[in-house]
Amino acid sequence: MGELTTIGFKPGRSKIHRLDPRTKQLLVMVLGVTCLKAGSIFLAVTSVVLFWLVHLTGLSFFQFIKEIRYFLAFLFCIFLVRAFSFDGDSYPVIVGGNAREAALICWRLLLVVLMGVLLVFTTRTGDIRASLIWFLKPLPLVNERLAATMVGLVVRLLPLVLYQAKETGEAMRARGIEKRKNRLVRLTRFTITLFRRVFSRADELAESMQARCYNEHRTLPALAFKRDDLVAAGICVLLVSAAALF
Amino acid sequence: MRCSRLNNLVSVIETKGLCCRFSDGTRALDDVTLSFSEGEFTVVAGANGSGKTTLLRHFNGLLLPQSGSVSVCGTSVKDDPFAARRQVGMVFQDADSQIIGDTVYDDVAFGPENLRLNHDQIRQRVTSALHDVNLTGREDKSPHNLSGGEKRRLAIAGVLAMAPRVLVMDEPFSNLDYPATRSILEHLLKLHKAGHTIIITTHDLEKIIAHAGRLIIMENGRVVRDGEPEAMVVGIERYGIRPPCSIQYGQGIKPWVN
Numbered sequence: 104m105g106e107l108t109t110i111g112f113k114p115g116r117s118k119i120h121r122l123d124p125r126t127k128q129l130l131v132m133v134l135g136v137t138c139l140k141a142g143s144i145f146l147a148v149t150s151v152v153l154f155w156l157v158h159l160t161g162l163s164f165f166q167f168i169k170e171i172r173y174f175l176a177f178l179f180c181i182f183l184v185r186a187f188s189f190d191g192d193s194y195p196v197i198v199g200g201n202a203r204e205a206a207l208i209c210w211r212l213l214l215v216v217l218m219g220v221l222l223v224f225t226t227r228t229g230d231i232r233a234s235l236i237w238f239l240k241p242l243p244l245v246n247e248r249l250a251a252t253m254v255g256l257v258v259r260l261l262p263l264v265l266y267q268a269k270e271t272g273e274a275m276r277a278r279g280i281e282k283r284k285n286r287l288v289r290l291t292r293f294t295i296t297l298f299r300r301v302f303s304r305a306d307e308l309a310e311s312m313q314a315r316c317y318n319e320h321r322t323l324p325a326l327a328f329k330r331d332d333l334v335a336a337g338i339c340v341l342l343v344s345a346a347a348l349f
Numbered sequence: 350m351r352c353s354r355l356n357n358l359v360s361v362i363e364t365k366g367l368c369c370r371f372s373d374g375t376r377a378l379d380d381v382t383l384s385f386s387e388g389e390f391t392v393v394a395g396a397n398g399s400g401k402t403t404l405l406r407h408f409n410g411l412l413l414p415q416s417g418s419v420s421v422c423g424t425s426v427k428d429d430p431f432a433a434r435r436q437v438g439m440v441f442q443d444a445d446s447q448i449i450g451d452t453v454y455d456d457v458a459f460g461p462e463n464l465r466l467n468h469d470q471i472r473q474r475v476t477s478a479l480h481d482v483n484l485t486g487r488e489d490k491s492p493h494n495l496s497g498g499e500k501r502r503l504a505i506a507g508v509l510a511m512a513p514r515v516l517v518m519d520e521p522f523s524n525l526d527y528p529a530t531r532s533i534l535e536h537l538l539k540l541h542k543a544g545h546t547i548i549i550t551t552h553d554l555e556k557i558i559a560h561a562g563r564l565i566i567m568e569n570g571r572v573v574r575d576g577e578p579e580a581m582v583v584g585i586e587r588y589g590i591r592p593p594c595s596i597q598y599g600q601g602i603k604p605w606v607n
Contacts, residue, residue: 229462315438316463
């Protein structure tokens, strides 16, 4: 259970760890939206900044790649679909303009995911929850505490689901599931077992929360904007302005 | 908080005619009437499926009585389960399923945060609870990276931080190696010495029996024996419980730790 996944909070003292969670969430939102519209220069600068931040936080780059390998495979599929064209031929051909556009799309999505991972890696689930409550509070007809709790639970449960998937896969391989030729049967067996286990874990988690008097109106972590938050916001404004100009 | 007084002992938990039936028709608890006094160290023993865990869950308000009653410090658990949870801290059998926080500190702080204490009080309670279970200095560690024994101690700290009057533990020694078992046992004895009321379920009496003041034996959802351990352990095999080695060798009850 120790090596649960990389995509989860890891305590640290880096600059990004110390930022207010509201600043981090705002930066992810603003930079994420800008990335989806921006050109290659902005993406290059943002990539450099993000990889520098990854280095600062101590997140292992190779571990990160390993954790998002399925997402990378998904991106590769997007690239293939967008880059190749039939254009009347019976076999697909790669088109220069399409390939460039496809690469840009994949680059943008990868950066958005990297920002999300950085946020989760450097922010406590409780802080993410408190910050969401702060953002959602002004919205009418939204139970901000309930919504934030839902998001917090997803962040909390996701690594457990991944861990459970790994355990289930190993247990099935130990009993020779690979010998079954039919992939659908393998997938069905795996999915049913995994879901049963995940629901049972979710039940246990809910019970242990209940046993410790869980309620929506709990003491929230103290949030405070500091000088570093101003600096981070300044860098973000510079990046977005650069995107608008170029 | 009002607690009933019987024979000069303050009763913290009382059950009267408690029954529980699962949806498949299994009778998990059958007419259980018990009373636990303040400061008591009780072991509830029984084979698998005898109803031990179901009984504990009623004390904490995780299960509500279908018939009969459970009261904690005079307040019906059915009427106010939240009050029962404040008074009765429960440590689950699987420590992993009890981990909620991202770090050791966050996990212990979860309970006090639910009690809406202020930040200073929360910090104070977490520091004190971690000190009580020898986990000081691990505040920033991921709970998932702790050893089995440390996780169990963390689960105890999470409950202690809520300052409950009663500590109920479901099979606290399961899946632990010898040093971890010793460590948990020593901590339990320390907590009892400090005045905590402790109720432990187990099917393995060996480690704990010498330190308990009362032994309750359950079978098929019923309390079949209740009294001082020395008297209760005689012929205990018939209920699917292995008697301690020292009893088998005719040496009476011997402590597992000194």
